[in-house]
Amino acid sequence: MKNMIILFAGLKGGTGKSTLCNLFATYAVEQGFPVAVMDADTQLSLYKNFFEDLATLGVRNVSTPWRIWSLRADDTVKDKMSKIKKVPGLVIIDCPGSVDNENLKYIYNSADIIVMPFRFDRMNVRETVTFAELLKKISKARQLYLPNMVTQYDEKREELRKAMERANSDLGKYGRVLPGIPECLAVRDSNTLGMNYKQRWAVREAYNVIIEEINTLINK
Numbered sequence: 001m002k003n004m005i006i007l008f009a010g011l012k013g014g015t016g017k018s019t020l021c022n023l024f025a026t027y028a029v030e031q032g033f034p035v036a037v038m039d040a041d042t043q044l045s046l047y048k049n050f051f052e053d054l055a056t057l058g059v060r061n062v063s064t065p066w067r068i069w070s071l072r073a074d075d076t077v078k079d080k081m082s083k084i085k086k087v088p089g090l091v092i093i094d095c096p097g098s099v100d101n102e103n104l105k106y107i108y109n110s111a112d113i114i115v116m117p118f119r120f121d122r123m124n125v126r127e128t129v130t131f132a133e134l135l136k137k138i139s140k141a142r143q144l145y146l147p148n149m150v151t152q153y154d155e156k157r158e159e160l161r162k163a164m165e166r167a168n169s170d171l172g173k174y175g176r177v178l179p180g181i182p183e184c185l186a187v188r189d190s191n192t193l194g195m196n197y198k199q200r201w202a203v204r205e206a207y208n209v210i211i212e213e214i215n216t217l218i219n220k
Helices: 017-030 045-057 077-084 104-110 122-138 154-171 197-218
Strands: 003-008 035-039 067-070 089-094 113-118 142-147
Touching (some): 003 017, 003 104, 003 197, 017 035, 017 045, 017 089, 017 113, 035 045, 045 067, 077 104, 104 122, 113 197, 122 154, 142 154
Parallel strands (some): 003 089, 003 113, 035 067, 035 089, 113 142
C-alpha cells in the first residue's frame, strides 16, 4: 500500500498520548495494515517500553505486532522524513509535546493525519485548540482530536455533556473530534506486545473512525 504518516501529538502531558499511540499501532495491525512505529518524543517512553516488554518475555526472536525505531528531531530529520515517506504502509510517530524545535516542523509537515489526545477539561481543550492553530500554519495534515479518560459516572454526565459541546464547538473548526475513550484501567496497563479484549473494546469506536479516515485518504 501507499505510505501514510500518522502522528500522535499534543502540547499537554498526561493525556495518554504514548499509550494511545501504542494501542493504535496494534489495532491497525489487526486491521491488516503494515505498521512501523517511530518514537520522536524526547523521553523515548514508547521506545523504552517496547524493549522492556520484550525483556520480560526472556526469549529471543519473539514475534511482535510491530517494530519501533527512535527518531531524533535534529538536523538530520529532514533527510530521515524523506526516506520515511517512501516506506509502504502506516508509519505511526509518537511526537513530543512541543512546536518550539524547528526540526519538528519537518515531521508535522510530512504527516497525513495528526491525532491529538486530550481530556475534557477547560484548560486541556484550550491548549489543544492552541496546538491545532499552530499546526494549521505548518501542516496540511487532517487533524483528529481524541478524548481520553472519559468518565463513566452518572453524577458527571451533565458536566461531561457540556465539556463535549465545548470541545466540539472549539475544536470542530480545525478538524474532527473522535468518539471518547473511557477511563479504563486496562488501557492504562497496556503493553506494546498486543491487546486484550477490554482494551480493544475501549478503543474500537474511536480507532475505527481513524481507520476510516486512513482508508479515505488511501483511496483518493
